Amino acid sequence: MSADPASRAWPSEGLARVPYWIYQDEDVYRREQERIYRGDAWNFLGLEAELPEKGDFKTTFVGEMPVVVTRDESGAIRCFENRCAHRGALLCLADRGNTKEIACVYHNWTYDLRGDLTAVAFRRGVQGKGGMPLDADPESQAPRKFRVEIFCGLIFATLSDKTPVVERYIGPEVAARIRRVMKEPIKILGGYTQVLQSNWKLYFENVKDTYHASLLHLFFSTFRLNRLEQKGGVVVGGEGGSHASFTMMKSDLSGDEYEKAGMRSASGGYALQAPQMLESVDEIGDGVTLQILTVFPGFVLQQIMNSLAVRQVLPKGVGRTELVWTCFGYASDDAKMTELRMKQSNLVGPAGYISLEDGAATGFVQRGAAGASERSSFVEMGGRTVESNESRVTETSVRGLWQQYRRHMDL
Amino acid sequence: MDVELQVTVENLLARYVHAIDDDRLEDWPGFFVDKGRYRITTAENYERGLPLSIIYADSRAMLADRVSALRHANIYEAQRYRHTVSSTLIERIDGNTARATSNFQVVRIMHTGDSMLFAGGRYLDRIRLDGKDSRFEEKIVVLDSCSVDTLLAIPL
Missing domain, CATH: 2.102.10.10 (Rieske [2Fe-2S] iron-sulphur domain)
Structure with a gap:
C-alpha cells in the first residue's frame, strides 16, 4: 500500500504531528537506508x-x-x-x-x-x-x-566526508552528558538482543519520550524512582535528533500529583522484600540517578542508577527492529560493585522491571495504527517546537527526532 | 543408576514447569532454598564468562519481588508458556546435593493465538535433596539464542 514518499506530504501542523505512513511504507524504509544510514548520519x-x-x-x-x-x-x-x-x-x-x-x-x-x-x-x-x-x-x-x-570509547561510522565531527553532530550539552558516564575505562559485562515487532523509529521515539516513563513503567513510579515531580530535565542537541534526559536523586518525593490525578501508576502500595537491589551508589558524584541519552539514528546510552549500557538500534525491515544491548561497568569496579550492577541489571533489558514494557509498547503502535496510514500521532506535550526543557512532561525530544529526520529524508 | 535420585529430580523439574505454565507464579519462589540463586543468561555470555543476566536473583525474596512486580506493576499482554524439559543428566555431589543438566524448550502462546518457539536452552541446576521438599540451590537458565522476542515477563 505504499506510495512514493515524494508524493506523501507531511501534515501541515509540522513537528506536532507524525503521520503513520512513516512507520509503514517500504519506500520510506528504502530511502532511510540510502539517506540516513548510508548517507550523512553517524552510525x-x-x-x-x-x-x-x-x-x-x-x-x-x-x-x-x-x-x-x-x-x-x-x-x-x-x-x-x-x-x-x-x-x-x-x-x-x-x-x-x-x-x-x-x-x-x-x-x-x-x-x-x-x-x-x-x-x-x-x-x-x-x-x-x-x-x-x-x-x-x-x-x-x-x-x-x-x-x-571514536568519541569517549564509542565507535561511530559514516560514509559521508561532510558530516561534522561527532561532538558537533550531537552538540556540546549532549556530548558533556556522554562524558559524565564514559568518564573512565570500562569493562564489558555482557549483552543480549531484543527483537521488537515495530518500526525502528517507534523505538527511537520511545527512548526520547520522557512523558511516558513514569506512566507506562509502573515499577518506577510505584517506588518513586522517577516521578515527574522529581528534578530533572531534557537537553536536545545537534539538529534535534540527539538528546539527554535526566533525573536528580535529591528531590522532594512527598508530592501527590499522581494521586490527585487518579493515575494508574499512583496505586503503588507494595514493597520489595529485597530492596537492596535499589541501593544505588552516586558514583559519578552529581546526584543524577537516571540518564537516558540518544544520538540519531541508532544510539542509546543508559545510566539507570548503577546499570550502565549502550543500545544499538538496528532496522530489520519496516516492522521489525533489533535492539542490541551491551552492559558495562568501570574497569576499576570491585566484586561488590559488579554484584550491585548485576542486581540492577534486573531493571533493564527484555525482562527489565522498567524497560520490559518498551518492548511491547512500540508494537502496540505498529499494530494500532495499521489501518490509519493517513492519520497522525499527536505530539504537543510541551508545545510544538524543539527546545531543551526543565520539565520532562514534554515531547520536545520526540519532535527533535522528526526535525532531524525530515532534513535527512527531505520530507 | 540411582532411580530414586532420578525420580526426585525429574519430579522437582516437572512440578517447577507446571507451576509456571499453570500461572501459579506465587509458588515459583518456593522451589528455591531461602538463599537460592536464579539466573537467565545467553549461551554467549555464559561461554565468555560474562556475568550479565537477563534476570538475576540471589534469594527467594528477590524471586518473590519479581512475582509481585509481574502481578502489580509490569504491563504485558496476556500470554502463557508451555515448557518441555528433557534429557536430564544427574550427578550426585554428596548425600544432600545433586547437579542436574536438562534441555528445555518454551512455546509462548499469546492471547491472539500466536504461538512461537520463544526460548530453548539448558537448565543448569544444583539441587538440595529432601525427597518431595527438594529445592533448587541454584538454577542457571542458559538460552541458546542471544536474542529474545519483545519481552520476557514470565520466568523460564
Whole structure:
C-alpha cells in the first residue's frame, strides 16, 4: 500500500504531528537506508572496549548493510562493508574474533584489517591457463570503507566526508552528558538482543519520550524512582535528533500529583522484600540517578542508577527492529560493585522491571495504527517546537527526532 | 543408576514447569532454598564468562519481588508458556546435593493465538535433596539464542 514518499506530504501542523505512513511504507524504509544510514548520519557500531587487541574484529550493521569493525595493526579502529568485491558474499561470518586477515570463504579472496583487497586466488591462472585479464580491476567493486570516529570509547561510522565531527553532530550539552558516564575505562559485562515487532523509529521515539516513563513503567513510579515531580530535565542537541534526559536523586518525593490525578501508576502500595537491589551508589558524584541519552539514528546510552549500557538500534525491515544491548561497568569496579550492577541489571533489558514494557509498547503502535496510514500521532506535550526543557512532561525530544529526520529524508 | 535420585529430580523439574505454565507464579519462589540463586543468561555470555543476566536473583525474596512486580506493576499482554524439559543428566555431589543438566524448550502462546518457539536452552541446576521438599540451590537458565522476542515477563 505504499506510495512514493515524494508524493506523501507531511501534515501541515509540522513537528506536532507524525503521520503513520512513516512507520509503514517500504519506500520510506528504502530511502532511510540510502539517506540516513548510508548517507550523512553517524552510525553507532559498538564500544572500543569490545576490541581491545590488535586484530580483534566484530561484525554488525549500518542500517541493513553488514559491516566489519576491526582494530588494525596500528591499533586504529576501522570499519568496512562486509561484502566481498568479487561476488558480494559476506567476508566475515563470525560475530567476533581475532585475525590477521580476512578471507572470503567463497573463492578465498583475501583482505587486510583495513578492508583492502590483498589477494585474488589464481588471479594469473594456473600453469599459464585461466586467470583474469591483465587490465582487470576487481578493486573497483571493493567493500566500502567508513569514516570512523571514536568519541569517549564509542565507535561511530559514516560514509559521508561532510558530516561534522561527532561532538558537533550531537552538540556540546549532549556530548558533556556522554562524558559524565564514559568518564573512565570500562569493562564489558555482557549483552543480549531484543527483537521488537515495530518500526525502528517507534523505538527511537520511545527512548526520547520522557512523558511516558513514569506512566507506562509502573515499577518506577510505584517506588518513586522517577516521578515527574522529581528534578530533572531534557537537553536536545545537534539538529534535534540527539538528546539527554535526566533525573536528580535529591528531590522532594512527598508530592501527590499522581494521586490527585487518579493515575494508574499512583496505586503503588507494595514493597520489595529485597530492596537492596535499589541501593544505588552516586558514583559519578552529581546526584543524577537516571540518564537516558540518544544520538540519531541508532544510539542509546543508559545510566539507570548503577546499570550502565549502550543500545544499538538496528532496522530489520519496516516492522521489525533489533535492539542490541551491551552492559558495562568501570574497569576499576570491585566484586561488590559488579554484584550491585548485576542486581540492577534486573531493571533493564527484555525482562527489565522498567524497560520490559518498551518492548511491547512500540508494537502496540505498529499494530494500532495499521489501518490509519493517513492519520497522525499527536505530539504537543510541551508545545510544538524543539527546545531543551526543565520539565520532562514534554515531547520536545520526540519532535527533535522528526526535525532531524525530515532534513535527512527531505520530507 | 540411582532411580530414586532420578525420580526426585525429574519430579522437582516437572512440578517447577507446571507451576509456571499453570500461572501459579506465587509458588515459583518456593522451589528455591531461602538463599537460592536464579539466573537467565545467553549461551554467549555464559561461554565468555560474562556475568550479565537477563534476570538475576540471589534469594527467594528477590524471586518473590519479581512475582509481585509481574502481578502489580509490569504491563504485558496476556500470554502463557508451555515448557518441555528433557534429557536430564544427574550427578550426585554428596548425600544432600545433586547437579542436574536438562534441555528445555518454551512455546509462548499469546492471547491472539500466536504461538512461537520463544526460548530453548539448558537448565543448569544444583539441587538440595529432601525427597518431595527438594529445592533448587541454584538454577542457571542458559538460552541458546542471544536474542529474545519483545519481552520476557514470565520466568523460564
